[in-house]
Amino acid sequence: MALVEVTVVPIGTESSSLSEYVANCQKVLAKETEIEYQLTPMGTIIEGDLDTIFEVVKKLHEVPFQKGAMRVSTSIKIDDRRDKEASMQQKIHSVNNKL
Structure with missing residues (x-):
């Protein structure tokens, strides 16, 4: 399972606010049944099959x-770990265990 961080940025809009665009992207994600996602202050993390994520x-x-x-402008960062299962929650749990 892959984890992908995605940031979608419209350029040259009339406003510097992006929350409306972010909200519309979140509505698209809410309709997707084969992925998990989490909004962060700087983007969105998507978890699932890499081919499915690319389509999303x-x-x-x-x-x-x-x-x-x-x-x-859309930026993506991919974490595709194949030596063991990884998830958003597992990564956070792993760090918290070390605190």
């Missing part, structure tokens, strides 16, 4: 265009 990221990338943006 493509949908998220389109959201600002659908809302009138003319340019969008």
Whole structure:
């Protein structure tokens, strides 16, 4: 299972606020049944099959265009661990155990 951090940024909008775009992306994620996700202050973490996540990221990338943006920059960071099971909760638990 992969963990992917995604940040979708519309460029050249009339406002510096991004919360409306973030909310619309979260609505797209809420409809997805094959992934888990968590909103963070700087992006969203998605957990699931990597091919499925790529399809979801493509949908998220389109959201600002659908809302009138003319340019969008999407960044993704992939953590694809294959030596053992990993999840968002497992990673947090592992760090907390060391505190």
